[in-house]
Amino acid sequence: MARLVLDNITKSFGTVQVINGIDLAIAHREFVVFVGPSGCGKSTMLRMIAGLESVSGGRIVIGDRDVTHVAPSKREIAMVFQSYALFPHLTVAENIGFGLRLANTPKAEIDRQVGEVARTLQIEQLLERKPRHLSGGQRQRVAIGRSIIRNPKVFLFDEPLSNLDASLRVQMRLEIARLHQRLDATMVYVTHDQTEAMSLADRIVVFNAGRIEQVGTPIELYEKPANTFVAGFIGAPSMNFIEARIDSSGGAPIARFGPASIPLADAERRFQPGGVTLGVRPEHILIAEGRTPDFTATVEIVEKLGAESLVYLQTGFSPDPVTMRVSPEHPVKPGDSLPLCLDQNRVHCFASDGAAI
C-alpha cells in the first residue's frame, strides 16, 4: 500500500518559513494535484516528498515507512521534471534505462525492460535518438518512461506539461490520466494550471503562501470553495467577485449591490448584516429573458471561443469587468446593454476575511 502521509511539515530557508505545517494523507493509487500560484510552496513540498529538499519539521511517511530522513533513491519514488531532465549525451534507451545501468543490471535485462516501457509509451522508434532530436512531447514521454521503469510506489510530477504547447498539453494530460489508470501507483502532481488540476485529479490541494487553503475533489472545490482565494483560483474564467451589503431588516437576508438586490435564501448559511463579497461563476449570470432583471450592464468585449462566447461587462457596481458565458449563437456585441439576473441558488457569499459563509 503506497499511501503518502505529510504530518505537520514545515520548511524554512533561513528565517523565512515557506511551508507552514502541512498535514495531508494521500491514499494508495490516489491522484492528487498540488495547485497554486507561483511561489506558494507546492514545488517545495513536492521536492521534500522526493527528498531533494530537507524538511525543517514534521514527518513524511510513504507506505508504512517514515522516509523523512531517507535518501531520495531509497524512498521508492520517481520524479518527472518540468524541464524533462534528460541527459543530452545519452540516447532515449540509455535515458530510460539510466537507473538500471547504475544498479549494474545485466544489459539484456535493461534492454527488455526499456523495450517494454517504450512499447507502453509508444516510443519504440525513438530509442536510438538523442534528446535533442525529439519534440517536447516525445521528451516528456521519455522522462515518464524513465520514471516508470523504476516501478515506484509514488510518482511525483513537477509541472511536467508546462513547456509544451496547448494542444500537446491536452494530449499528454490524457496520457498521464491513462497511465494512472494502468499503474498501481500513487501520483502527486504539481501544476499552476487549474484546468490541468481539474481534469487529472482525484483530489486537488490548493496551496497559498505555504499553507493549504482547501483539499477536495475538483467538483467540491468548484462548487464549494472554502474562501475567495480558492474561488478565484479554481475555474476559468475565474469567479466574479461583487462587493455587497447584507440587509436582514425585512426578515430574509438580502444582498444589495449598486441598484440591485438579490435574496439569499440558503437556510444553512447564517448571514450577519454588513459587508460581504458575492461570488458568481460566469455561467451563473443569465440574460433576463422574460424575467425581471437584477441589473443591467454594458457589453465591453466579446470573446468568441467557438463552443461558447465570453462576454466582459461594465457594471455600475464593480470596478472590474464582470464575465459571463453565453451561447456562441447569441447575437451580443460590444456596446449592447443587457438585462441580467443571477442564478440565486449558485451565488457564493464570503465574509470580510475571505472565508465562505
Next chain:
Amino acid sequence: MERETGVWRLVFLALPLGVFTVLVIWPLASSFYYSFTNWNGFSDNFEFVGFSNFNKLWTDKLFFNAAVNTAIWMVAAVLIPTLLGLGLALLIDSRIPGGPVFKSIFYFPICLSAVVVGQIWIWIYQPDWGLLNVAIGAVTGSSPDFAWLAKPDTALGSVIAAWAWQHTGLAMVIYLAGLTSIPEDLLEVCEIEGASTWQRLRVVIIPLLTPATVVVVALNVINSLKGFEILYIMTGGGPFNSSDTLAMHMYNESFKKYLMGYGSAISVVLFIVALTIIGIYFRELKKVDEIYG
C-alpha cells in the same frame, strides 16, 4: 541603398583586413615562398631550390628529435593542465572551505608572461638553493643538488611542469563555468536514481563537461603550439637538444644558422600540423554542438 551598405561594410572592414593581411597573411605567404629558396635572411641573392628544403627534413636527425619532443610536449601540455584543471574545478565546486581564494590563487599564474613564469621556475629548479631541491631535502633529510634543467632526462619534463603550473588555472576556470552550466535537475535525477559519486562523475558530469573540455583542449593545443618563449627562457632547447621542439628548431635554423629557407620549410610543416589539428577540432566541435546545442 543595398549598394551603399555594401560600400560601408568594405570601409569598416578595410582596417582590420589590412592589419590581418600585413601581420598574418603576408608573413604566412612569405614563409611558403622562402621555404622553396636558399635565402639566408639577409642577402638579396638567393635561388629557388624547389623541394630540397623539404627533402632535407627527412635526413635531419635534429628535425626528428624536435618532432618527437613536440609530440611529447603537446600531449603533456594538453593533458596535464586539462586533467589538473578538471580536478581543481571539481574540488572547488564541491564547496570546500576557502574555495574562492584557491580559485584566485590557481588562476593567478595565467596572468604572468611566459618569460616571468620561466624565470620563476628556473629559480625553483636551481640546483643549490632552488625551492624544489630544498623541499626534497627537507622531506628526505639529504642535500640534493640535482640540476633539473641541465640533465637531458629531466629538462623537457621540468619545462612541462612549469607550463602546466601556468595553464592549469585557465582550464580550472573554464571547467568551473562548465560545472555551473550543468542543469541542477540532471544532478537531482542522479540523486533519485541512486548514483554514487563516481557514477555521477563518470556517467553524467564528465560527459556533460564535453563542451568545456573542447574549449580547454583547443586552448591548450593552440597555446602549446605557440609555446616557444618558456622553452627558450628555461632551456633554449638544450641540453643536447633534449628539449628542442619544432618551434625552437625552426628558430635555431633560421636565426642562429641563418638558414631562413630551411627554417621556413620547418615553419610550413608546423603550419600544416596546426591546420590539421584545428580541422579535427572543428569537426569535433560540430559533433559536440549537435549533442549539446
